[in-house]
Amino acid sequence: MTLFQTLRLQSDVLRDAGAITPVMLTALTTAFVFCIDNGTFWSIASDVFSGHALSFAGYMLAVFSLTLALFSLFAFPWSVKPFLIFIVILSAVTSYYVDQLGVIIDRDMIQNVMVTTLAESRHLITPDFVIHVLVRGILPALVIAWVRIRRHGRIRTALVPVLTCVTSLALAAGLLMADLKSYSSILRERKDFMSSYQPGAPVVGAIRYAKMMSRTANVVVTRIGTDATRGASYAAKGKPLLTIVVAGETARAQNFSLNGYGVDTNPELAKRPVVNFGNVSSCGTATAVSLPCMFSKYTRADYSYEKGIATENVLDVIRHAGLNVVWWDNNTGDKGIGKRIATRSFTDAQDPQYCDAGECMDGVFMDALETFADTITQDTVLVLHQMGSHGPTYYLRYPPEFERFKPACNTAEFKSCTPQEITNAYDNTIAYTDHILARTIDLLAAQDRLSTALLYVSDHGESLGESGLYLHGSPYFMAPEYQTQVPMILWMSGSFKDRFGIDQTCLAGQTDKALSHDNLFHSLLGMLDIRTVERNDDLNIFASCKTKQKVAANEG
Structure with missing residues (x-):
């Protein structure tokens, strides 16, 4: 091995020592959002699972695993950073309105946001909101952008996210099945529970909104009341x-x-x-x-x-x-x-x-x-x-x-x-x-x-x-x-x-x-x-x- 090759190998080792795999970055970001941007979700969870610590732990781990499973589908070197930056900023924005104002971000709320004017929306951009998004969204996004991604061979790069997704789904399924009757009852009775989960609720709401808009893109308006006529009150000529x-x-x-x-x-x-x-x-x-x-x-x-x-x-x-x-x-x-x-x-x-x-x-x-x-x-x-x-x-x-x-x-x-x-x-x-x-x-x-x-x-x-x-x-x-x-x-x-x-x-x-x-x-x-x-x-x-x-x- 030549001196040049030796120096290059040492450089690669040093570079990789400070790098992180896409899946690990995804898991850490998911954990950050799960813990930091879900105050209302955790509050409701502590209420509904009061006195049932094991069920509480099992359910929260299942939700985390499901989230990781979905996010891991984007854990490829070319997509992981843009996706995670979007997620941390989105979660910071939505968590402010959920945790501070009690607003639920569902399809109808997204529809309302889409027709809101700039003059109306500017009143929602307060100093407190800006600080909240800066600390919980922009700064984490800069950290994600700064870290180096460790690259592997093509096969490993393709397989690891898929295996992570499958493993996380299996873990979530096992945890939910362990107490499915209780969990199902809670979700039926406390619909506000998962509605407060960030970024799950707004992402699902956005998907539902997009589907709704795509279904109505070329709608033809049906005429109604074409038989409408004025009644006897109009028989005599009166005031307009x-x-x-x-x-x-x-x-x-x-x-x-x-x-x-x-x-x-x-x-x-x-x-x-x-x-x-x-x-x-x-x-x-x-x-x-x-x-x-x-x-x-x-x-x-x-x-x-x-x-x-x-x-x-x-x-x-x-x-x-x-x-x-x-x-x-x-x-x-x-x-x-x-x-x-x-x-x-x-x-x-x-x-x-x-x-x-x-x-x-x-x-x-x-x-x-x-x-x-x-x-x-x-x-x-x-x-x-x-x-x-x-x-x-x-x-x-x-x-x-x-x-x-x-x-x-x-x-x-x-x-x-x-x-x-x-x-x-x-x-x-x-x-x-x-x-x-x-x-x-x-x-x-x-x-x-x-x-x-x-x-x-x-x-x-x-x-x-x-x-x-x-x-x-x-x-x-x-x-x-x-x-x-x-x-x-x-x-x-x-x-x-x-x-x-x-x-x-x-x-x-x-x-x-x-x-x-x-x-x-x-x-x-x-x-x-x-x-x-x-x-x-x-x-x-x-x-x-x-x-x-x-x-x-x-x-x-």
């Missing part, structure tokens, strides 16, 4: 109609004083002749799901994203009946509901009074609404999609003069605020919504040449720290009522009630009845006396409250 449907955002029923909340968040609506429905549940817990569902013909039990985008909605049916239908948006878009009607976005309005950096308070609607009402010559339905109470920056949803409940949390860093400060800020948003609705009602009431009505219903509710949960978007099976109970409020002018023969006293008798977003499709058609085979009067809250016999006789 203006019906405003306000799609609220993140308003929970529990914080409306109209529903008995101890804080006076509805001082203005309380002075107006509204019908307040106090027992209404939402279709979902996030806008991307709940908004299209509430306008669809499907009940929550039947609704799916695929059905929603493949079928026309109630606004299309109203349009088929010959009414003018318009959508105004001050949120993240109409989620496809307004594809076939006129739409207008207010999020980029240049209004210094209400707008700042890509977001506007809901007062931005008011001047435009007054102008719009003056131009109406035909029966019209206008949908206002609010910014409402969207968090975490509640303090940006109302003008300074509406900070009635103090001290209010004036940051997106909830840990910097007391529970009362968070609630105060949220209550201020509800009080501002109360003001906007009351102001809209007053505008409608002043329209002598129009027959007017307003129906308000929120898309979903909000958690304010109860049981460690914040914001919204929890899977429906585990979502608290704070996220699923929503306000619904109706106001009608005298001419509107007379024209459609609606008995408001009768409706007031239904205020405690269990209602939901399932009722909106059919109730809008019933309220506006639109006849179609698509209307189901079992879900029409107006069906039993018509005073004119001629209207009732001509319906259906």
Whole structure:
């Protein structure tokens, strides 16, 4: 052996001494993520396995082995670093929202994230979030990028990851089978358990979201309600109609004083002749799901994203009946509901009074609404999609003069605020919504040449720290009522009630009845006396409250 060969061999030995195999790097990274980024998962595990240390150890080792088995499929020299860097950064990001805010990252949450605007998402990038991701994601990623990978022959390089996968799967199967009955029972009863596992839950959610989107890439929309016609209420030529449907955002029923909340968040609506429905549940817990569902013909039990985008909605049916239908948006878009009607976005309005950096308070609607009402010559339905109470920056949803409940949390860093400060800020948003609705009602009431009505219903509710949960978007099976109970409020002018023969006293008798977003499709058609085979009067809250016999006789 020559001197050169000897020196080269020594160099190779020294280099390999500081190197690590792809499988070992994968195992160490998996262990890091498993232990560091799963605070909620470990907390739930310690609760469900309390007093059963052996079962606890067996299950956690099984989960680790399953994760390692999947990750080892990427444990090749050319793929291991990019994959593991992605995993540690992903886990750092998702663990922040799971551990700090109680948010579950499933398919619906990923769908919600995908339609979130930059202006909305920037409020979630807080200093605490940045530090969390830096320490748990970026720094570990730099370590992964820095370490040297030990290379072997082609056969060993190909076989070791596969053998690791098979061995890990076998170990996991053996551990789970050892106490399968107990583990199965736990997973059935505590669905929040594996939903909190990082990065398993978000990865599975992303796969499910990708499959859902691929199935609907070339969807053809089915027309419904093409038989829709106006009922007897339209026989006599009367005033043009203006019906405003306000799609609220993140308003929970529990914080409306109209529903008995101890804080006076509805001082203005309380002075107006509204019908307040106090027992209404939402279709979902996030806008991307709940908004299209509430306008669809499907009940929550039947609704799916695929059905929603493949079928026309109630606004299309109203349009088929010959009414003018318009959508105004001050949120993240109409989620496809307004594809076939006129739409207008207010999020980029240049209004210094209400707008700042890509977001506007809901007062931005008011001047435009007054102008719009003056131009109406035909029966019209206008949908206002609010910014409402969207968090975490509640303090940006109302003008300074509406900070009635103090001290209010004036940051997106909830840990910097007391529970009362968070609630105060949220209550201020509800009080501002109360003001906007009351102001809209007053505008409608002043329209002598129009027959007017307003129906308000929120898309979903909000958690304010109860049981460690914040914001919204929890899977429906585990979502608290704070996220699923929503306000619904109706106001009608005298001419509107007379024209459609609606008995408001009768409706007031239904205020405690269990209602939901399932009722909106059919109730809008019933309220506006639109006849179609698509209307189901079992879900029409107006069906039993018509005073004119001629209207009732001509319906259906």
